[in-house]
Amino acid sequence: MRSAQLLLLSAFPARLAYAMIGLGIYFKVQQTTNSIAIAGLAVGAHGLTGALSAGIRGELLDRFGMKWPLRIFVPAYAAMILIFNASQSRTSLLLFSFVLGMTAPPINLSVRPLWKVLVGDGQLRTAYAMDTSMMNSVMVLGPIIVTFLALSSHPSSALIVCAIAMLIGGLSLLSLSTTRAFIPENKIKGSLPLWRVPALQLLALEGAFIGFGWGAFDIGVPAFSTLRHQPHIAGTILAIMGAATVVGGLLAGLLSKKISSLKAMRGIYALWFLTTIPLAFTTPGWSMMALGAIIGLIGGAIQVFYWEVTEAVRPQGSQSGALGWLWSIEGTCGAAGAAIGGVVAEKFGAQWCLAATTISIGFGFLVINTGRRKLSAADKTPSDAQDRDALGDVISTGDGQ
Secondary structure, eight states: OHHHHHHHHHHHHHHHHHHHHHHHHHHHHHHHHOOHHHHHHHHHHHHHHHHHTHHHHHHHHHHHOSHHHHHHHHHHHHHHHHHHHHOOSHHHHHHHHHHHHHTOOOHHHHHHHHHHHHHTGGGHHHHHHHHHHHHHHHHHHHHHHHHHHHTSSOTTHHHHHHHHHHHHHHHHHHHSHHHHHOOOOOOOTTOOOGGGOHHHHHHHHHHHHHHHHHHHHHHHHHHHHHHTTOTTHHHHHHHHHHHHHHHHHHHHHHHTTSSOHHHHHHHHHHHHHHHHGGGGGOOTTHHHHHHHHHHHHHHHHHHHHHHHHHHHHSOTTOHHHHHHHHHHHHHHHHHHHHHHHHHHHHHTOTHHHHHHHHHHHHHHHHHHHHTGGGGGGGSSOOOHHHHHHHHHTTTOTTOOO
């Protein structure tokens, strides 16, 4: 379908920009200030404001549609990237990285609802599979491209390319007739407030641990590579993990009807924790690449069942609100993990950041396992609709963006 092709291609540059921005901020600040700690704070500031404003962006889409939010956020974000790239002082870099997160366009929140409009229920599984494949490619390409450009003879080109990609992708998405004509669904009245749903409270607590752990990991890998005078390896490690995550998610999708979502999530979660234990004892190179691939494979599998569990326990009519709430909490804690991880890596060593990832996943598993009764609605074979939603969210980027 030509409309499906246009949607995939139009969103690709903007998604590539999101796959580049984290490492782009890190390398810009680290090269300018020569401080890993400040680089971690900058990445954390961007992630923090991006996460805190995710729910607001979702509400804007639900209320006004996609046209006006994209018209405002896309050029604002591209302009802020260029302003951040031109900054040279520590204060301005931290300030602009903070503002940058608040202007993040709702690209993924805009793309996903359009699939049902374009293809209907009959081909929705195929559409989500195609969309996941496209997400996979940017998660692999983004870290490699930004690392190559940031470590080249023209390091400023990394964020310039990132800004151009966001501008092209966002405006291309906005130019589609389907985007401009999108009408938000009417909200269902009388639903239980999200913060009063015990299952979502449990998932939010688990998300807080996971967010912090992966925030520490995201800053620990480039910090470790930088301290070992091998900064180029960071992009390769993250790209390998990105590819493995998608493979694991698709494999889990094939098995999702043979076991309940909750049982599968608990079993794979335990395995996920065990595979991260050696993480703090690896070094940037083949050992971290190999272990990262295994962790990514298992982590991708658990994402499918996580989204099925979320779909099963959320209140009716709260698809965007529930995800936005969970994304905000996880992203906020991820920003804290990145900020604290930068300081820890510089003062005590990057291995402690990787150890924090393992500890956080362990606590996340304990939360899910001990509170499994609150998630009992997910302890059944998922429906076809839940399978489609889970496959569509394999690479959500936890971003709400």
